[in-house]
Amino acid sequence: MSSWITQTIGPIVNGVEILTNDTMAVDSPLKDSVLYNCSTASLKDCKECVDHAQEAFNVWSKFPPSKKRMILLKAADILESKLEDAIELMAMEISATKAWATTNIVQGANTLREVAALATHVKGEIVNADRPDTQIFIMREPAGVVYSICPWNAPVQLSVRGVATPLLCGNAVILKPSEYTPKSQKLVVDVLHEAGVPKGAISFLPMAPKDAPSFTDYIISRKEVRRVTFTGSDTVGRAVAQTCAKYLKQPVLELGCNAPVLVLDGTNLDDAVNAIVFGAFTNSGQICMSTNRVIVVNDVADELVRRLVEKTATLRVSSAIDDQDAKISGLFSKASVSRLLGLISDAKEKGATVPLGDLKANGTLMQPHIIDFVENTMDIFYKEAFGPILCITRVDNIEKAVDAANDTDFTLCASVFSKDVPLAMNVARQIRSGSSHINGPTLYIEATLPNGGVGGSSGYGRFGGVHGIDEFVDKRNLTIQGPGAKYPL
Numbered sequence: 001m002s003s004w005i006t007q008t009i010g011p012i013v014n015g016v017e018i019l020t021n022d023t024m025a026v027d028s029p030l031k032d033s034v035l036y037n038c039s040t041a042s043l044k045d046c047k048e049c050v051d052h053a054q055e056a057f058n059v060w061s062k063f064p065p066s067k068k069r070m071i072l073l074k075a076a077d078i079l080e081s082k083l084e085d086a087i088e089l090m091a092m093e094i095s096a097t098k099a100w101a102t103t104n105i106v107q108g109a110n111t112l113r114e115v116a117a118l119a120t121h122v123k124g125e126i127v128n129a130d131r132p133d134t135q136i137f138i139m140r141e142p143a144g145v146v147y148s149i150c151p152w153n154a155p156v157q158l159s160v161r162g163v164a165t166p167l168l169c170g171n172a173v174i175l176k177p178s179e180y181t182p183k184s185q186k187l188v189v190d191v192l193h194e195a196g197v198p199k200g201a202i203s204f205l206p207m208a209p210k211d212a213p214s215f216t217d218y219i220i221s222r223k224e225v226r227r228v229t230f231t232g233s234d235t236v237g238r239a240v241a242q243t244c245a246k247y248l249k250q251p252v253l254e255l256g257c258n259a260p261v262l263v264l265d266g267t268n269l270d271d272a273v274n275a276i277v278f279g280a281f282t283n284s285g286q287i288c289m290s291t292n293r294v295i296v297v298n299d300v301a302d303e304l305v306r307r308l309v310e311k312t313a314t315l316r317v318s319s320a321i322d323d324q325d326a327k328i329s330g331l332f333s334k335a336s337v338s339r340l341l342g343l344i345s346d347a348k349e350k351g352a353t354v355p356l357g358d359l360k361a362n363g364t365l366m367q368p369h370i371i372d373f374v375e376n377t378m379d380i381f382y383k384e385a386f387g388p389i390l391c392i393t394r395v396d397n398i399e400k401a402v403d404a405a406n407d408t409d410f411t412l413c414a415s416v417f418s419k420d421v422p423l424a425m426n427v428a429r430q431i432r433s434g435s436s437h438i439n440g441p442t443l444y445i446e447a448t449l450p451n452g453g454v455g456g457s458s459g460y461g462r463f464g465g466v467h468g469i470d471e472f473v474d475k476r477n478l479t480i481q482g483p484g485a486k487y488p489l
Contacts, residue, residue, distance in 0.1 A: 005089055009186055010039030011206060014052035015199025018045060024179060024208050028092045029364045030319050030330050035092050038182045040208040046215050049203050053145045053172040054224040056200030061142040061170035065119035068168055072116035075195035076109040079156075082187060086156060091320040093181045094152055095330035095364060098320065100283045104156040107447075108188070111157065114447035114465070115164040121466050122169055122473065133482030140473040142170030144226035147219050149240065150185060151232045152178035152332060153286045159188040161447075161463050162229050163202060167192070169472040171227070174203045174219065180332060182206040213239070221247050227472055228252070231288075234384075234410075234457035241459075252471050253459030254452050256384040257288050257412035259442040260405040262427060263296040263304055264398060264418040271439060272417040273307045279415070279441035280390040281315060281368050284328055289413050289435075291442045292384065293374070293391045295404045301394045305372055308390070309356045312368050319365065330364035331387060337361045340369075340387040343380040347371050347391075350378045376407055384410065402430045412458040413442045434458065 010019040023037040041049070083105045090096035090104065127136040148162040155178065163173045177185035189204040207215050220228055220243050228251040230240040237255040244251040261279070263272050279291035296304050320329035331337055344359055357369030366388055374381055374391040381391065395401045405414060413435040418424040421438060428436035434453045437444055445451045450467035453459050461471055 001092065002085075002088060005092060005183070006036045008037045008039060009183055009206075011041045011045050011049070012186070012189055012204035013045055013049045014056075014203070015193065022208070024206075026093065026180065026182060029332055029334070030095050030321050031092070032363060036183065038179075038206050040211065041205045041215065043215060043218065046205065046219055049174055049205055050145060050219060050222045050224055052200040053174055053203055056198050057142070057144060057170075057172040057224075060167075060172060060198055060201040063170070065122065068170075069116045069119035071192075071196040072112050072164065072168065075191050075197075076112035076116070078191045078194055079105060079112065079160075079188070080109045082191065086184065086187065089184055089187075090155065090181075091329070093184055094155070094332045095320055096283070097326045097329045098324055099327075104154055108157045108160040111160045111447045112164055115168050118165075118168060118466060118469065122469055129479070131481075133485065135480040137478040139476045139478050140169075140469070141476055143472055143474050144171060145222075145224045146171045146173045146227040146229065146472060147176065147216075147225050148173055149176045149216070149228070149230045149232065150178070152180035153283065153288075155181035155184035156188060158231050159185045162231060163188065163192070165463070165468045166227065166229075166472045167197065167202065169469060171472055172201045172203075174205055174225075176205050176207060176212075176216070179206070179209055216240070217243050220244060220249055225249065226474075229461075229463075230254075230459075234459070237459055250471075252452070252461030252463065254288065254461070254463060255412075255457055255459035256386070256410060257290070257453070257458055258292045258382065258384050258408045258410040259289060259413050259415075260293045260295050260408075260431070261291050261415045261417065261442060262401045262405055262431075263294060263300060264401070264416070264420075264424070264427070265297050265299045266419050267300060267417040268419060268439075269300065269304055269307055272304065273311050275415070275417075275439075275441040276308060276390070277311050277315075279443040281312065281328055281388050282443055284331055284366070285388045286332065286386050287443060289443045289445065290386070291390065291415070293381070293393060293405075295393045295395060295401045297398070297401060298394050298396055301392070305355060305370070305392055308392075309370055312356055312370060312390070315368055317365055317367055328368065328388065331366060332364070334364055336387060337364055337366055340366065340385060340389060343383065343385065344369055344371060344389065347374060347378040347380045351375065352378060352380075376404070382408060398427060402427060405431045409457040411453040411456045413437070415440060415442045
């Protein structure tokens with residue numbers, strides 16, 4: 001293990017890293033030991049961070065679009081140069097496979113380049129006026145300071161997503177990392193500073209878990225903080241939303257999912273199986289878009305389950321630290337293992353079967369499990385698994401498949417499989433989800449697309465493409481009245 005991985009890190013306020021004796025231990029789940037220590041922010045650090053962010057906003061918001069574009073393009077190149085570091089670090093921090101760490105860096109760099117390409121799309125509009133001799137402009141102006149809370153499961157990619165568009169729009173950003181991956185997320189801040197983002201325009205505030213709720217409340221309460229983003233669980237998302245509501249701040253919330261895949265009669269089962277296994281077990285199912293539920297019509301259910309078991313049984317689970325070719329590695333914590341085994345046990349007690357899986361774990365290494373005959377009386381039907389579990393629900397017809405898909409409070413994504421594409425499109429439009437995919441996995445999004453749920457436990461607001469710009473700017477009306485106007489008073 002490289003020596004830099006074990007070195008203590010700390011908050012970055014106004015471009016200066018703060019190292020103190022107030023630290024939290026960051027563990028390596030595969031090694032079951034402390035990996036490094038991270039100094040945690042104090043309330044004073046939070047106050048100074050917002051102060052400096054506002055000062056930096058006054059400078060950064062005036063940068064011309066071409067300069068911001070070049071900085072983000074440079075950041076993308078620098079980020080790609082960190083690939084080997086990220087592979088080693090993410091394996092230690094969250095048991096990430098080489099493929100998943102590589103995806104984080106590649107997609108993070110792609111996101112930076114896509115956002116950079118939008119530099120001249122942060123633009124206003126001209127509206128024709130009914131009032132004589134009047135000109136109307138709708139201006140898009142930077143909002144101010146953005147507080148961005150980013151998760152551990154894709155620490156580089158999702159941190160880039162959480163800061164890149166706000167920065168492009170001219171905002172200053174405060175990144176709060178997960179307590180599980182602060183060093184991977186600090187990598188993003190370091191890269192942006194190296195590329196030329198001014199100190200204070202991007203800050204880094206790791207917090208002790210016990211302090212995070214009160215410090216987050218304080219930061220959101222500050223008048224300089226105009227926007228809040230949160231990517232993570234619906235439980236914490238609700239708490240963030242309540243705090244934003246208390247201070248009337250606008251959040252963007254990309255929360256969890258319980259993604260369904262509907263398999264209709266006449267489906268190409270080979271294509272469906274390949275997409276389902278990829279969507280369910282990539283990164284051990286620890287992705288917001290992971291496939292949780294397969295809803296299949298009875299006519300093809302037995303054959304689909306047989307093929308899913310056969311395909312999934314070939315996946316080798318091993319430690320990403322010891323095996324560079326690992327396809328599935330460990331979960332991010334032992335608590336996650338216990339929660340997942342509890343969900344499986346509940347389903348079995350209520351009548352489900354387990355055609356694949358041993359209901360065991362070796363530390364945080366857990367084999368993929370397939371749970372068949374899952375009904376809406378079972379906890380696992382409604383809860384986001386966030387682990388290597390795939391549930392099968394059998395239904396009589398398409399109408400019942402759509403009902404089962406919509407029998408959830410999650411609305412992020414879904415997929416439909418059928419050779420009859422017009423039928424599949426009609427079915428997909430009946431599913432309440434922010435993204436629906438025909439004959440492809442639920443695990444799919446691109447930086448150009450408006451990613452997010454349509455309410456409920458998946459949240460609201462959009463990251464991505466030109467659609468994401470409006471989340472981080474203020475639309476302001478500017479009118480000019482010509483001379484000699486006459487009024488009724």
